[in-house]
Amino acid sequence: MSSVYRAGWIAFLLIVVLAPLRVYAGLIASGTRVIYTEGTRETSLMLANTNSWPVIVQSWVDDGSGNPAYAGTPFIVLPAVFRLQPEGIQGLRIVYNQSPLPRDRESVFWINLYEIPPVSKNMPEQSRLQLAMNTQLKIFYRPNDLSPAPENAASRLKFRAVQEGDRWYVECDNPTPWYISFTDIIVRDGKTERHVEREMDMMTAPFSQRRYALPGNAPVTSASHIQFYYVDERGAILNDTSQL
Known part of the structure; x- marks a missing residue:
């Protein structure tokens, strides 16, 4: 095991051990998203x-539909089915x-x-309750040499x-890849603010609106400006402002 890979496992173990364990948390992944760069042989998720x-x-991996039979995925996850013991750790390839x-441009899929x-x-059959949970994480495929750099993309939004x-x-116009x-x-206008309605997925795709x-139905005035919160490369939430 390489020193880098070993360090990653140790860091993940510390997160799991030190974080408060909550019954409803179920599976915890080592990241909120996966970035797969062109030319990479494979990547891992713990x-x-x-x-x-x-x-x-x-x-x-699918298109976000939660369908294990989805045929259009370009990614294979190994192992596809496995048993994970209490407080156990498993690496996915x-x-x-x-x-x-x-x-x-980037392409996006979902890891399920x-x-x-x-x-x-020991429980009577009529008393059994089995709850299955499906957690989804985004996986981004990134070709090499895209411009501007991803950390500069938010500043290009209109x-x-x-x-x-x-x-x-x-309306968000995303001219980046x-x-x-x-x-x-x-939307902020003086001391008033209006949040857009929440949606399950609030992504704006590359080169699109x-x-x-x-x-x-209150009108948006010319004095209004936008404050937006977005997810960066590491999964952290940042914010920026823009004029309307």
Whole structure:
């Protein structure tokens, strides 16, 4: 085992040991997203079972639909099915199968971690309750030599207010080759603020526009500006501002 890989395992073990264990947490991954750079032979993701019981885990990559039979994935996750003991740790290997992907922009897929707890044989069958949980993490495939650098992408975004009927929207124009994942977008006008409506996935794709709905039907004035929160390379949440 290389010193770098060993250090990664040690750091992950410390996170698992020092973090408070919560029953509902189930599986904990070593990151909130996976970046797969062109030319990489494979990458890894470490999982920890924080439950006090073993689980069966099925892993696969799809388009976000949660469908293990999805045929369009360019990634293979190994092992695909495994048993993870209580407080156990398992490393996943993620391998690109060389299916063609766009060369001028990022591509995004979802890693699924489907967690099935055991059923106690000592419980009456009518009293058994089995809850399966599916955790999804984004995996980004990145061709080499894209510009600008991903850490500079947020500064290139442009926003404008759009009215359709009696509804108002914030439209984000992303002229970069990177996906931008927002956690919040706020329209500020003096001391007032309006948050866009929450959605399950708030990404704006490369070289595209996306509209985010504002609650109510109050108009957005020319004095308003935007504050937006987004996820950076390391999974941290940063914020920036922009004029409308």
